[in-house]
Amino acid sequence: MSKTDYTLFIILQVFAWIIFVGLSIEAGGLIVNFVFSIFSPDMLPRLYNKLDLTGVFSRDSTSFYGLYSFILVIAVLKAVLFYEVIKLTWTLKLDHPFTQTVARQIARISYFTLCIGLLSFMGRQFAKQVERGGFNTSVLDLYWNDSQAFVLMAAVIYIIAAIFKRGVELQDEHDLTV
Numbered sequence: 001m002s003k004t005d006y007t008l009f010i011i012l013q014v015f016a017w018i019i020f021v022g023l024s025i026e027a028g029g030l031i032v033n034f035v036f037s038i039f040s041p042d043m044l045p046r047l048y049n050k051l052d053l054t055g056v057f058s059r060d061s062t063s064f065y066g067l068y069s070f071i072l073v074i075a076v077l078k079a080v081l082f083y084e085v086i087k088l089t090w091t092l093k094l095d096h097p098f099t100q101t102v103a104r105q106i107a108r109i110s111y112f113t114l115c116i117g118l119l120s121f122m123g124r125q126f127a128k129q130v131e132r133g134g135f136n137t138s139v140l141d142l143y144w145n146d147s148q149a150f151v152l153m154a155a156v157i158y159i160i161a162a163i164f165k166r167g168v169e170l171q172d173e174h175d176l177t178v
Helices: 003-039 041-046 054-059 061-091 100-132 138-144 147-177
Strands: none
Touching: 003 041, 003 054, 003 061, 041 054, 054 061, 061 100, 061 138, 100 138, 100 147
16 A cells, blocks of 8 residues: 555544544534423523524423434434444554454444434424424424435445455455465
């Protein structure tokens, strides 16, 4: 491998860390926002995300908890997804990439990506149901507007995981014959 490849790989690791930290801050902010929505709604305008669903909470607490559950789970799963990417960048060796551990980690990344996509889709459908009840849920589109992209990305990552799994099998077979 060339020095450029290693440098690019280090830069990608740094970007993965930056994205992970940002997504962790966002998930933490949403959790704090959720707690303040329940116990001290008057503090919401001073918080990080300023996601105010107190109108939904006052009229239908089940819808409030349902919407916030989708938002929180998706936010936490996005942070976990990038944590898995960071773990992958630490275990992946560019000079010997086809290992069982790397193949498993790529498969896990595809599963997390698929879960995010499916939960985003279900959250959007749930928000549409809540909107039919007279609530404005358009501010929540930010949290699940990319569900189709995550499902498509999960499919592509799963294909890459299958290729890595086959590469591990071929490499093990080659090592046995040599």
